[in-house]
Amino acid sequence: MTAPLYQAIKANIGRLVSLTETEYALFFAQLRSVKLKKREMLLREGEVCREAFFINEGCLRYFFNVEGEEKSGQFFFENAWYSDFYSFTTGRPTEENIQALEASQLLAISRESLLQLFEQIPKLERWGRLIAENAFIGLKNVNSAFLNLSPTERYQTLVKERPKVIQRVPQHYIASYLGIQPESLSRIRKRLQKS
């Protein structure tokens, strides 16, 4: 039987690879539980992101400091992973500041533990490959959205594909994520409600 703390992460990994109970136990043994209060920082720019974080409960956002202003980069919710994959894989300092938007409970695994587990559990290396491929695909999609879609279209994509962002993230962070002023977001929302 899996402890309640690990049920969601087990289901998450199980969507990509099938591990035995013994293999899951090896994986769980490497996890560390992290609790964050609302608005608490998990990582600041200049630090190295040495862990990947599975979100059991709560919500994270990362932002960049651009000329004294916070520019929201992305939002993450329960049952998803966060790491600055660039910093995590290269060991270079992150440019991201990651913060809890709600009280959050995370499970962290270090790069080091993960590489050891890849040695012990070859099937887990497949999971690592798929995670890396998905990180690449995600980054390409973000690039493509910024090149090809207007702020209104990107807002509509959020509404359709990521309703949790609309429901749980403060408006001014969403505006900053879309690269527009809060007043412009209000106008977009009013226009879409009318149409």
Added chain:
Amino acid sequence: MTAPLYQAIKANIGRLVSLTETEYALFFAQLRSVKLKKREMLLREGEVCREAFFINEGCLRYFFNVEGEEKSGQFFFENAWYSDFYSFTTGRPTEENIQALEASQLLAISRESLLQLFEQIPKLERWGRLIAENAFIGLKNVNSAFLNLSPTERYQTLVKERPKVIQRVPQHYIASYLGIQPESLSRIRKRLQKS
């Protein structure tokens, strides 16, 4: 003994993982040799990139058609891999047009063969993970260069880090890669020669 055709690809893979002769033989059995004449197209936008290509000899560039003009995206030389990793992993049509800039000899492996080999050779899955991580890191670096560096700085990076591009790629393709007109590239080169 490894056939001359496979020596370079063996050395390339061997830099990331260590396979036995039997495992290399399984891998080589899945390769198809591709010869391209100078200026011949390997893949056009709208097609799916179903193979990854190791360049034994020659040089490839990919370009996008932007409002009737060719915009050069990247250049690849012997002992490197090319695939549109997005199209290759998702099965979606590519936006890239890939062309031989010199007479080229490639070794191609299909996504399907590769996934089968990952089943047979778990160590090869590590190679797949590392390739995917490197694809992500490469894309992040490209993003960052476009955001943070001027055309002159990006040209200087090419001179320093990728001299083959300077030596073997026609000037107008380099200019298009830098996002500038050929005349601007001439001016940048003259200015740098003087300084």
